[in-house]
Amino acid sequence: MITAGCDIGSLTAKAVILRDGKIIGSEVIRAVRSPEDSANRVMEAALSAAGISLDDIEYCVGTGYGRKHIPFVNAVESEIACHARGAVWQVPSARTVVDIGGQDAKAIKVSAEGDVLRYVYNDKCASGTGRFLEIIADALEIPLEKMGEISGKSTERLTLSNQCVVFAETEIISLVNEGKETADIINALHHAVAGRAASLARGIVVEGDVVMTGGVARNEGMFSALAAALGVELLSVENPQINGAIGAALFALQALKGSSLGDEEKQTEGERVMA
Amino acid sequence: MIVAGCDVGSLTSKAVLMKDGRMLESHVIKSKARPWESAEVVMGEVLKRAGISRSDVGYCVATGYGRSKIEFADEAVSEIACHGKGARWLLPTARTVIDIGGQDCKALRLDARGDMEKFITNDKCASGTGRFLEVMAGVLGLALEEMGGMSARASNPITLASACTVWAQADVIQQVNDRVPVEDIAAGINNAMASRMAVLVNNIGLERDVCMTGGVAKNDGVVSALEKLLGIRIKRIRRSDPQIAGAIGAALFAAEKATGGRL
Numbered sequence: 001m002i003t004a005g006c007d008i009g010s011l012t013a014k015a016v017i018l019r020d021g022k023i024i025g026s027e028v029i030r031a032v033r034s035p036e037d038s039a040n041r042v043m044e045a046a047l048s049a050a051g052i053s054l055d056d057i058e059y060c061v062g063t064g065y066g067r068k069h070i071p072f073v074n075a076v077e078s079e080i081a082c083h084a085r086g087a088v089w090q091v092p093s094a095r096t097v098v099d100i101g102g103q104d105a106k107a108i109k110v111s112a113e114g115d116v117l118r119y120v121y122n123d124k125c126a127s128g129t130g131r132f133l134e135i136i137a138d139a140l141e142i143p144l145e146k147m148g149e150i151s152g153k154s155t156e157r158l159t160l161s162n163q164c165v166v167f168a169e170t171e172i173i174s175l176v177n178e179g180k181e182t183a184d185i186i187n188a189l190h191h192a193v194a195g196r197a198a199s200l201a202r203g204i205v206v207e208g209d210v211v212m213t214g215g216v217a218r219n220e221g222m223f224s225a226l227a228a229a230l231g232v233e234l235l236s237v238e239n240p241q242i243n244g245a246i247g248a249a250l251f252a253l254q255a256l257k258g259s260s261l262g263d264e265e266k267q268t269e270g271e272r273v274m275a
Numbered sequence: 276m277i278v279a280g281c282d283v284g285s286l287t288s289k290a291v292l293m294k295d296g297r298m299l300e301s302h303v304i305k306s307k308a309r310p311w312e313s314a315e316v317v318m319g320e321v322l323k324r325a326g327i328s329r330s331d332v333g334y335c336v337a338t339g340y341g342r343s344k345i346e347f348a349d350e351a352v353s354e355i356a357c358h359g360k361g362a363r364w365l366l367p368t369a370r371t372v373i374d375i376g377g378q379d380c381k382a383l384r385l386d387a388r389g390d391m392e393k394f395i396t397n398d399k400c401a402s403g404t405g406r407f408l409e410v411m412a413g414v415l416g417l418a419l420e421e422m423g424g425m426s427a428r429a430s431n432p433i434t435l436a437s438a439c440t441v442w443a444q445a446d447v448i449q450q451v452n453d454r455v456p457v458e459d460i461a462a463g464i465n466n467a468m469a470s471r472m473a474v475l476v477n478n479i480g481l482e483r484d485v486c487m488t489g490g491v492a493k494n495d496g497v498v499s500a501l502e503k504l505l506g507i508r509i510k511r512i513r514r515s516d517p518q519i520a521g522a523i524g525a526a527l528f529a530a531e532k533a534t535g536g537r538l
Binding site: 103124125126131135162163164165166167 | 378399400401406407410437438439440441442
């Protein structure tokens with residue numbers, strides 16, 4: 001059985017293809033303006049990685065903020081549900097999922113079956129999301145992907161006093177002008193973003209094995225900063241950025257196997273805790 | 276006796292000279308990198324304009340975020356207290372004062388005598404502060420002073436989906452790229468500012484008269500949008516520049532202190 005999941009986020013688009021529950025192709029691209037185009041491009045790339053064509057996909061589930069605009073899906077599913085499902089598939093012992101995306105952050109308490117029990121979600125404030133890192137990377141003229149590596153060289157512990165991205169950017173520019181080391185500044189930034197995400201996550205009680213998903217999890221500095229902020233041993237997943245797409249592909253598999261998906265909202269009927 | 280008030284803010288610094296409850300001179304500059312530099316420059320300029328020297332000033336009170344770093348000041352007083360006092364001097368009937376600073380915003384409620392009853396401030400989030408307007412004016416390629424007049428010329432103001440400056444900025448860039456008229460975008464930005472202020476005012480409870488201080492008080496778009504949201508008329512300050520309310524309050528505290536009055 002071949003199923004696919006397509007996750008159209010604000011910054012990146014991801015596609016995953018599963019054959020009998022194993023990943024045979026996946027792709028991450030930078031999202032373009034139109035979600036339709038992002039979806040077509042990323043799926044084409046994933047199909048070519050898997051060496052198959054769109055007709056071979058028996059069922060496809062879409063997720064992410066652009067999910068309603070994906071031309072080729074059979075059903076859509078919420079991001080929260082897909083991240084929960086994907087995380088438990090990647091790390092079966094996971095009971096808490098902290099996902100930091102490009103424009104949001106979420107913390108989800110999940111069951112052993114990968115169902116959502118409770119969740120908190122922030123898309124109102126850029127602080128605590130990947131956008132914070134991106135803005136500062138731009139300001140410091142550092143590639144986003146290098147931030148983890150650079151922060152590893154930090155020797156002095158600095159603390160940002162501002163939570164707001166706009167104010168923190170000014171604060172960071174003054175730190176640069178004071179001659180502070182870039183590694184120390186980025187390390188302080190990671191701790192600031194992690195602190196915000198952790199205080200969001202405390203809205204659901206963080207317990208059991210905790211995993212971090214989302215593209216930001218690939219940044220090792222952010223990973224260890226979040227572990228420190230949560231005060232837990234954080235588990236890593238093999239494919240953090242495509243976790244939502246994996247979850248979508250798993251929902252597709254479930255649909256093929258005959259258990260109906262129900263409506264989209266119902267899958268996340270776990271209680272939303274207000275941040 | 277001549278007294279002085281000096282308000283060193285994040286964006287602008289203001290100095291006021293007063294004598295017997297009358298204003299002698301005032302001055303506003305763009306703030307320098309260091310608060311003490313701003314204080315030196317703005318105070319030097321206001322003294323020069325008044326044609327007096329520093330030794331002629333009997334007492335000086337500093338306020339604003341840089342207030343503790345001003346060496347020539349005899350004392351530092353909180354911004355909240357100075358803004359309340361300055362607003363009452365500017366508008367003696369004021370009971371609710373909405374002040375939008377460069378990096379913060381606040382709403383104060385005063386009793387009939389002008390004493391502070393309740394206040395709320397936001398300096399954690401750029402939304403609803405002068406910084407929000409500054410960022411958006413930058414995206415639109417407008418001077419901050421041009422923003423206010425745009426609302427009256429707008430035919431179909433946009434609605435910003437998010438209060439967050441970062442998300443709203445992305446939204447505004449998108450609207451610019453979609454060739455939405457600049458008046459409509461600017462009006463939407465002014466409306467967004469006003470709705471943040473309305474939240475603050477409703478939090479402390481509105482008492483009339485209501486006035487606005489700070490540089491944004493000169494933005495007609497924000498003021499009239501806020502009038503609509505609150506369903507009341509906001510009294511316009513005419514006695515002097517609403518931007519110098521904090522410095523006026525500081526100078527009034529200086530006068531009380533110098534004459535042994537209450538502080």
